[in-house]
Amino acid sequence: MKPTILVTGGNGQLGFELARLETAFPQFTFVFTDRTTLNIASKDDVLKAFEQYQPAYFVNCAAYTAVDKAETEREAAASINADAVGIIATYCQQHRTQLIHVSTDYVFNGKGTSPYLPDDPTAPLNYYGQTKWEGEQLALKACSNSIIIRTSWVYSEHGNNFVKTMLRLMGQRPELNVVSDQVGCPTYARDLAAAIMHIITVTHSGETLTQGGIYHYSNSGVISWYDFAVGIRNIAGLSCQVHPIPSSAYPTPAARPSYSVMDLKKIQDVYGVPVVPWENSLKECINRLNASL
Numbered sequence: 001m002k003p004t005i006l007v008t009g010g011n012g013q014l015g016f017e018l019a020r021l022e023t024a025f026p027q028f029t030f031v032f033t034d035r036t037t038l039n040i041a042s043k044d045d046v047l048k049a050f051e052q053y054q055p056a057y058f059v060n061c062a063a064y065t066a067v068d069k070a071e072t073e074r075e076a077a078a079s080i081n082a083d084a085v086g087i088i089a090t091y092c093q094q095h096r097t098q099l100i101h102v103s104t105d106y107v108f109n110g111k112g113t114s115p116y117l118p119d120d121p122t123a124p125l126n127y128y129g130q131t132k133w134e135g136e137q138l139a140l141k142a143c144s145n146s147i148i149i150r151t152s153w154v155y156s157e158h159g160n161n162f163v164k165t166m167l168r169l170m171g172q173r174p175e176l177n178v179v180s181d182q183v184g185c186p187t188y189a190r191d192l193a194a195a196i197m198h199i200i201t202v203t204h205s206g207e208t209l210t211q212g213g214i215y216h217y218s219n220s221g222v223i224s225w226y227d228f229a230v231g232i233r234n235i236a237g238l239s240c241q242v243h244p245i246p247s248s249a250y251p252t253p254a255a256r257p258s259y260s261v262m263d264l265k266k267i268q269d270v271y272g273v274p275v276v277p278w279e280n281s282l283k284e285c286i287n288r289l290n291a292s293l
């Protein structure tokens with residue numbers, strides 16, 4: 001029998017990209033679920049999924065990702081990003097299922113000056129980051145072998161994200177202001193999905209031993225949102241003028257870290273996950289978006 005990979009949040013950016021990779025991994029059976037078929041905040045739904053599918057791998061892509069709304073919708077954010085992750089990890093421990101859970105750079109306060117290591121102290125600036133941090137802790141407490149992958153600035157052809165918003169606005173307006181004092185690194189959801197499948201493949205084949213804990217994954221390079229917007233404009237061949245502005249000129253309900261660059265060495269050293277420069281992935285995404293027009 002082929003081992004089963006159960007994916008939650010199948011309609012989100014990352015879940016969608018994992019589904020696109022399914023045919024490249026015929027050695028596994030994939031089960032993609034969404035909020036209607038597996039609400040991770042429902043203990044019953046989670047238990048039923050473990051009993052029905054007996055997954056070898058549980059990839060939790062489901063999350064409450066509305067960063068600003070989380071400031072007011074605190075109960076929903078905590079229940080999905082923290083409590084549900086603890087429950088999933090408890091069942092993973094009981095069923096000997098390998099949990100791969102996705103977290104965020106927003107666990108850091110952004111006051112660092114060199115790339116954050118997975119074990120660096122955390123101090124989330126906003127409630128979303130706080131709930132994601134709690135989810136990490138609950139996962140590791142319930143199942144110490146959990147693999148937690150923190151990522152940042154996720155975009156793809158699917159769903160809502162910075163790249164698609166910029167392309168839309170740049171097509172409508174002659175100029176745009178974009179924050180230039182927050183730096184980090186974008187992550188193409190397709191690359192993150194490939195990184196997850198890389199980890200599953202090398203551990204499943206026995207080529208690499210599973211090592212639980214916290215890992216960082218993004219594309220490589222360090223840029224501001226302004227740099228990212230300029231890159232999007234140039235690759236897409238648009239003429240919109242982009243102006244750098246400070247975060248103070250663009251207030252949001254949730255504070256964002258000014259520096260959220262993560263050190264990617266651990267995931268490369270332990271699992272040999274390849275890291276792709278951000279420009280290459282952005283080109284690929286924009287090409288795919290253009291091809292789908």
Ligand SMILES: NC(=O)c1ccc[n+]([C@@H]2O[C@H](COP(=O)([O-])OP(=O)(O)OC[C@H]3O[C@@H](n4cnc5c(N)ncnc54)[C@H](OP(=O)(O)O)[C@@H]3O)[C@@H](O)[C@H]2O)c1
Nearest residue numbers: 009011012013014035039040062063065102104151153154
């Ligand atoms: N997006 C980013 O920039 C970013 C940055 C850092 C880390 N991350 C992390 O990366 C992971 C993947 O993010 P993403 O960009 O793919 O997010 P996304 O596109 O917002 O997808 C999240 C998915 O989770 C689903 N979901 C929400 N509550 C659920 C529930 N109770 N049960 C089942 N499904 C539920 C959502 O469904 P609905 O559409 O029905 O709500 C959505 O399809 C998340 O853990 C996120 O925290 C994302």
